[in-house]
Structures are given as C-alpha cells and as structure tokens.
Amino acid sequence: MRTLKFILFVFCLSIACPAQAIDKAAVEKLALGEADERSAAIAALLAEGDPRTAALLQAVSEGDMQTAGKRVLIVKGEQATDAVSGEAVSPLPEGREDVVANNRLRREIEGALAAFKLLSPERTARLEAAKALAGGADAAMLPLVKKALEKETDPDIKPLLELTASSMEMKSGDKETRLAAIRRLGESNSPNSRTLLAEAVTDADEDIRIAAQKSLLAVQGKLAWGERAGLLFAGISLGSILLLAALGLAITYGLMGVINMAHGELIMIGAYTTYVVQVLFRKTNFFDWYLLLAVPASFIVAAAVGMVLERVVIRWLYGRPLETLLATWGISLMLIQSVRTLFGAANVQVENPAFMSGGIQAFAGVVLPWSRIGIIVFAALVLFLIYLLLTKTRLGLFVRGVTQNREMAACVGVHTGRVDMWAFGLGSGIAGLAGCALSQIGNVGPDLGQSYIVDSFMVVVFGGVGQLAGTVYAAMTLGFANKFLEAVSGAVIAKIVVLVFIIFFIQRRPQGLFAVKGRSVEA
Amino acid sequence: MYGARGWAVICLSSFIVFVIFPVLSLATPQDSAFHISQYWVTLLGKVMCFAIVAIAMDLVWGYTGILSLGHGLFFALGGYSMGMYLMRQIGREGQYQSDLPDFMVFLDWKELPWAWWNSDQFWWAALLVVLVPGLLALVFGFFAFRSRVKGVYFSIITQALTFAAMLLFFRNATGFGGNNGFTDFKRILGLPITTPETRMMLFTFTAFVLIATLLLARWIVTSKFGRVLTAIRDAETRVAFCGYNTVHYKLAIFTLSAVICGIAGALYVPQVGIINPSEMSPANSIEIAIWVAVGGRGTLTGAILGAGLVNFGKSYFTQAFPEYWLYALGLIFILVTLFLPQGVMGLLKKKT
Numbered sequence: 049m050r051t052l053k054f055i056l057f058v059f060c061l062s063i064a065c066p067a068q069a070i071d072k073a074a075v076e077k078l079a080l081g082e083a084d085e086r087s088a089a090i091a092a093l094l095a096e097g098d099p100r101t102a103a104l105l106q107a108v109s110e111g112d113m114q115t116a117g118k119r120v121l122i123v124k125g126e127q128a129t130d131a132v133s134g135e136a137v138s139p140l141p142e143g144r145e146d147v148v149a150n151n152r153l154r155r156e157i158e159g160a161l162a163a164f165k166l167l168s169p170e171r172t173a174r175l176e177a178a179k180a181l182a183g184g185a186d187a188a189m190l191p192l193v194k195k196a197l198e199k200e201t202d203p204d205i206k207p208l209l210e211l212t213a214s215s216m217e218m219k220s221g222d223k224e225t226r227l228a229a230i231r232r233l234g235e236s237n238s239p240n241s242r243t244l245l246a247e248a249v250t251d252a253d254e255d256i257r258i259a260a261q262k263s264l265l266a267v268q269g270k271l272a273w274g275e276r277a278g279l280l281f282a283g284i285s286l287g288s289i290l291l292l293a294a295l296g297l298a299i300t301y302g303l304m305g306v307i308n309m310a311h312g313e314l315i316m317i318g319a320y321t322t323y324v325v326q327v328l329f330r331k332t333n334f335f336d337w338y339l340l341l342a343v344p345a346s347f348i349v350a351a352a353v354g355m356v357l358e359r360v361v362i363r364w365l366y367g368r369p370l371e372t373l374l375a376t377w378g379i380s381l382m383l384i385q386s387v388r389t390l391f392g393a394a395n396v397q398v399e400n401p402a403f404m405s406g407g408i409q410a411f412a413g414v415v416l417p418w419s420r421i422g423i424i425v426f427a428a429l430v431l432f433l434i435y436l437l438l439t440k441t442r443l444g445l446f447v448r449g450v451t452q453n454r455e456m457a458a459c460v461g462v463h464t465g466r467v468d469m470w471a472f473g474l475g476s477g478i479a480g481l482a483g484c485a486l487s488q489i490g491n492v493g494p495d496l497g498q499s500y501i502v503d504s505f506m507v508v509v510f511g512g513v514g515q516l517a518g519t520v521y522a523a524m525t526l527g528f529a530n531k532f533l534e535a536v537s538g539a540v541i542a543k544i545v546v547l548v549f550i551i552f553f554i555q556r557r558p559q560g561l562f563a564v565k566g567r568s569v570e571a
Numbered sequence: 572m573y574g575a576r577g578w579a580v581i582c583l584s585s586f587i588v589f590v591i592f593p594v595l596s597l598a599t600p601q602d603s604a605f606h607i608s609q610y611w612v613t614l615l616g617k618v619m620c621f622a623i624v625a626i627a628m629d630l631v632w633g634y635t636g637i638l639s640l641g642h643g644l645f646f647a648l649g650g651y652s653m654g655m656y657l658m659r660q661i662g663r664e665g666q667y668q669s670d671l672p673d674f675m676v677f678l679d680w681k682e683l684p685w686a687w688w689n690s691d692q693f694w695w696a697a698l699l700v701v702l703v704p705g706l707l708a709l710v711f712g713f714f715a716f717r718s719r720v721k722g723v724y725f726s727i728i729t730q731a732l733t734f735a736a737m738l739l740f741f742r743n744a745t746g747f748g749g750n751n752g753f754t755d756f757k758r759i760l761g762l763p764i765t766t767p768e769t770r771m772m773l774f775t776f777t778a779f780v781l782i783a784t785l786l787l788a789r790w791i792v793t794s795k796f797g798r799v800l801t802a803i804r805d806a807e808t809r810v811a812f813c814g815y816n817t818v819h820y821k822l823a824i825f826t827l828s829a830v831i832c833g834i835a836g837a838l839y840v841p842q843v844g845i846i847n848p849s850e851m852s853p854a855n856s857i858e859i860a861i862w863v864a865v866g867g868r869g870t871l872t873g874a875i876l877g878a879g880l881v882n883f884g885k886s887y888f889t890q891a892f893p894e895y896w897l898y899a900l901g902l903i904f905i906l907v908t909l910f911l912p913q914g915v916m917g918l919l920k921k922k923t
Binding site for chain 2 (some may be wrong): 307309360364365369370371372373374375377378379380381382384385386389498501502505506509540541543544547548549551552554555556558
C-alpha cells in the first residue's frame, strides 16, 4: 500500500511540474540564433536526449514556435506552453513573433526527429530509426546514437546502431577513435561497412590503411557467403517464374503439340484479371485478401479464353503446326490490341497485399522479398497440383492417353475433341496463374506476354517436349544460368548467352534434356 | 520459265517502273494530276523491298517447307551493313562535326570499333550486305539441318536467334547505335540522299533487283534443283531415302534466301532513312510469313502480291484507323490460315 501511494505521489508530481527544464541556452539559440547556431542547438538538444525535445523540434518545423522577448513559447491554437520549463502560459503575452524555419533547418529537424525515435519505447519504431540512420547519418547525431546504444538490448537493433556509431566515428578527426571504429567495423557483416572500409583503405594514414585492409578482408569473407546465398535465391526465384510461365505451355505444346504463340497473352490476361480483382477489392476492408479471389479468377478467365480459342480456331488446325503458329500469333495480336482498347496502352499498377511486401533478412545484406518467396511456393504448389491432376484423375488419364495414341484412345471411347478442349483450357488457365504471380513482382501492361513468349518456348524445348519433369529441370537450369551469368557479365549479355546456348544445345540434342524414347524417323 | 503472257506482264511492269514512273515523278510539275509525289515513290520503293523479302521467304517456306522466323534478322543485318556505310558518308556534317558517327561521340568513343573497319568504302558495304546474312545463315543452317532440326522446332530456334540478336543490337556497347540505330543519312555514293533524283534512282534500282530476284527464283523453282526442294517439302524422308542429301539442298536455299533478304534490307535503309533494332523483333519476322501466306505459298507472284496487299493495307490502316490495324492484321493471320491455305492466288485460280 505504501508503495502504491509513493507511485501515486511521484505520478502527481510529474504532472504538476513536467520534468526538469531542458537546456535553456540551446532552446533560445534554436529560436533566436543564426543558421549555424541553430544547427548546433539541435545537436545539443539531441545529445541531451530529453523526451520533450521531440515535441519541441516538431513545433519548430510545424511553425508552432513563437518568441516573446527572450521567452520561447510553443503555441497551439490558444494554448501556449513555455518551451524551456514546459509550464502552461496564460494569458498569452503580447508582441509575439513567429520562429521561421527554413528548408535546411526543416531537413535537419526531420533527421533529428528520425534519430529521436531511437529512444522510443516501441521496438518497431526504434528498428526503423536505426535502419534509416544506418543508411547515412550526420555526425552530429553521434551522442544521441551512443546514448541509445547504452540502453539498447534488442539483438536486431544493437548491431545496426553499433555500425552507425562506428561509421560516424570513422569520420572523426581523432586517429585512435578511427582505428577503434575500423576494428569494430571489421566484426560487422553489412555491405555498408564494406563500402566504408573500402574508402578507408585509400586513406592517407598508413596505420589506418593497414587496419582497414584487415577489417575489409574479414567483412568480405563474411559477405561472400551472403552473396552466394542471395544469388542462389535469385536463381531459384527466376527459375520458378520461368517454370510458371512455361508450365502451361508444357501442356499445350509439350503434351498436345499445339504451338500457341498467344500463350504470353494468356499470361497477360491472368495479370489483368488480377488487376481487376484488386481494383474491386480496393474499396473494401479486405484488400489484403484479394489474392484469394484473384488466383482462381485469373485461372478461370484465362482458361475460358483458351477454351474458346481452341474451339473456334485451333481445333481446325490440328496436325498443321506451322499454320497453328501463324493463327495463334494473329490471336495474340488481337488480344494485345483489345487489352489496349479496354485498359489503355500504359502499364497498370497492381499493389501487393501487405503480407507480400517487405522481406526477411536471411543473411547479412541479403533481403529475400516476400513476393519472391511467395512465387516460389506458388510455383511448387501449381506444379504439385498439375502432377496430381495428370496422374491421379480421370481427365489426366485421358489427356495422357490422347497424347500417346489419339486413334486408339478414340477407339476405346474417349471423346478426344472434348479432352483437347479441357487440356487446352488447363494449359491456358495455368498461364493465367502465371500472370497472377507475375503481377506481384513486375509491371502489368499489354506487352507483358511478349516478353515471356520466347523464354517459355525455350524452357519447354530445352527441357524436352512431352515431359513435365524436363520443364522443371530446364526452368531451374535456365534460371540459375541466367542469374550467375548476370553477376559476371550484366543482364543483357547473360540473356543472349543463354539463348545462344539453348540454340546450340538443341542442335546437339534436338529432343531436349529429357526425351520420350521412340523409334520414329520423324521424331 | 514463263509463258508468253507471263513475259508480257513482266515487260509491262518493267516499262511502268522504269519509264512511266520516273517520268511522272520527275518531269511533271508538282500540281499536275499525273504527278507522283515523293510519298508514293518512297512507299512503293519500301513495298518492293518487302516483296523481295517475300520471294526469299517463299523460296524457303512455300517451296521447301522451312518456316524461318529469322528472315527479319537477315533483312536487318543487310540494312545495318548498308547503314554503316551511310553513317560514314555523313562525314563531318553530323551534330558534333566529328569524323566518328554522332552516337559514338555521344558515348565518348575515340575511334571506330573493329566491326567498322573499311566501312567508308561502298564496295566493302556491298560485300558485307551479302556476306553477313549469308554466312550467318550458312553456319546456323548447317548445324540446324545437320542435326535434323525441322518444322516448328526450326521456327522456334530461329525466333530465339532473332530475339537474341535484337537484345544484342539494343545495347549501346555493341557499337551499332543502340536503340536509336542509324539515321540522319546525308549522302549515298556522294549524292545527296533526299533529292527526288537520288530517290528515283534507288527506286528504279530496287525495281530492277525485284525483277531480277523474281526471275532468279523462277529459274530455281522450275529447275531440277527446285523440284527436289518441293519434294523435300512434301516428303523429306522419302527424298532422303532416294539418295539425295537433303541437308545440302536445304542449306543452299536457306543461305540464298538470307542473302536476298540482306540485299532487300540494304535497299530499304537508304529509302526509309532509318534502321534500328526493332526491325529484328520477332513480330516482324512473323509478319513476313503472313505476306507469303496471304499471297499464296508456293507461288512467286503470290509472294509479291501478298507483300503488296498487306503493306499497302498497313499504310492505309495505320493512317486512317491506327487503333484497328492490329485487329485487322490478327484477323488476316487467322482467316488466311483457316480459310485460304492457298492464299489470294488460290482464290484466283479457283475462279479461272
């Protein structure tokens, strides 16, 4: 009971006289001083780390600070408080003048306020502030950072702050401080410290050069693993995108033998369906859940378009692959133009749901975006479902039967025309799913499909026609090859090299990586 | 080769393009009802270049059954070879008054890359126009035909080749002007390139090449060599079992076709005044196939007719209703493959 009373007493006291006064001289300088003095005042206030400083700085940048003689006031509407003591002031003194903040000061205050969040009791706010500072901070904030460092216990935030502090100390004039900072940076594993150390390696002072060299090597060693892992992830990610784009084609071309040049446009239709669903959901409170509807919707819309195409055009061209190629190309042109007419020629914006944005920091300096992880999982899921569909269901059995021997399948009573339609619809629907996935990571525009059509054909042909497993291996191989080459030679050259490689590969092995064994001369 | 009627048509069209056209375009006053404007000279010149390409395509697709989606690449390579020469002909009249082409000054290059060696000589440019597409087709075709890549497979890998080349030419560092390509030409063979006289010379020369190509192609398809090509189209394995080495036949016609395309490209660039990597886009190569399909595969007249119909249609549509051109083109693709397997020539034959 006594304790409670005591707490109550302290509480009342803190309300009655709000905290001890903050540095009066600094506040006066901030309000009345010259430009440089004001910057210094901000630094001084920060170093003090008083919790009321934030409100004070906020007032300056919002234009709520006024002066009356030497007295500095924070005026909000009709209520005024003394900036130094924090006491309420009434009535308002006469002859007040506004404290004007220029842009430079506002910027400094903004930075200071961000840094001030380091002292916030909320972990997320602190983490965000630490991240912002790690990007590059003013040396004036060093005292504040050090103060925050003393209190900080969170394992995510502390190293960030240490890094920031070291990088600030690197810029200081004192040699010993710099050497200590360099040594500390050597223990970190962030790309920022590598940049800092790389700068220090060319320093005029020899001791610093040597120390920096040593630390740099240590950091690079740690970073190399992270980078390798990042490359691996990028490879898998690109591979799964290629896989999604090519899976539908593996069914329509690989199994049915239909050259569908409009495959890319079916992907585009899936992406636009996702866009429409997203727009519909934007007005509701369930925006984050729009993908739940967009995934089946894009499948159904693309599958329906595909089935109509099959019935109207492609059906008449079975057995004439070159004509199919031309006709489906014509279809693709018309689809592109209709989307342009409906949605305009410009790209449309598809917003990620909240859980797909951001990413996890798996290694030092390597952030794995959730959207990419989502696509890898999605691709695996789609692959698994197709596998089940083709091997465990009646439709799958029919599709495989018609592929292997159309006449015989017809003889035992399979309605081959209908199976064609369903299989084509399935392939198109998967293209739609690919479009839904692609809308989460890239631009959605009428030309979306054109950029994937060559890639998807390459994947299917490289993997070997008529084999889903081949498509998977091919997509992953090409994804890795592309990303690893990209690291060496740049994106465009990497792509060209991969294309030329496939061209030569097909000439060596026209049947692709995995071929269906047969004895036909024409195979 | 041709019957009396065929020769008569050829002679008549030669008379029109070599005599009537130049007279009407150059010797008549601007406001005369018979005057042919520069617009029409350029448009017709362009279409004749396309007709040459269509004949080349018809030789490999219509007669030999190889659907190449790389002919846009050969066309562009010929165009780039000529474009290099035209760029050098600008001399110091470019924006930066340098010996180097403007885009190189822009990239801060100090000397010409190796590929530009000797590019100020016309004979060298003419040689490149033939050699570059020809060699590429020879090497690519050799590997492809030897390993019996055929049908749709061949179409897809030629498309990949074209796509890869387009990406390559889009890079600034490749040294061919990046995505702007070559333009702003001033002279050809020392003559200013924009005057009506030079344009008419280019026009008549294109017409000459078109007629020569037609006669050459006609001679090929009526020869024994041409018969074997048609046989390969209809039953390749049977031809091979009869003792013919089909690889040689296919390689020969593919290479010849690529060379013709290159020449057409070289004629196209000075008349249109620009060449850039978008000429290599896969869409362009497929469009070539549709010219032939519209006119009628396996007939040379059909190829010329198809190129003319589609391209005049295109220039009309893109001016009158630019929104609907892709619908029209798409519909042509679908309708021709579904209902007109013999093209317009098939229709005409049915009536007579």
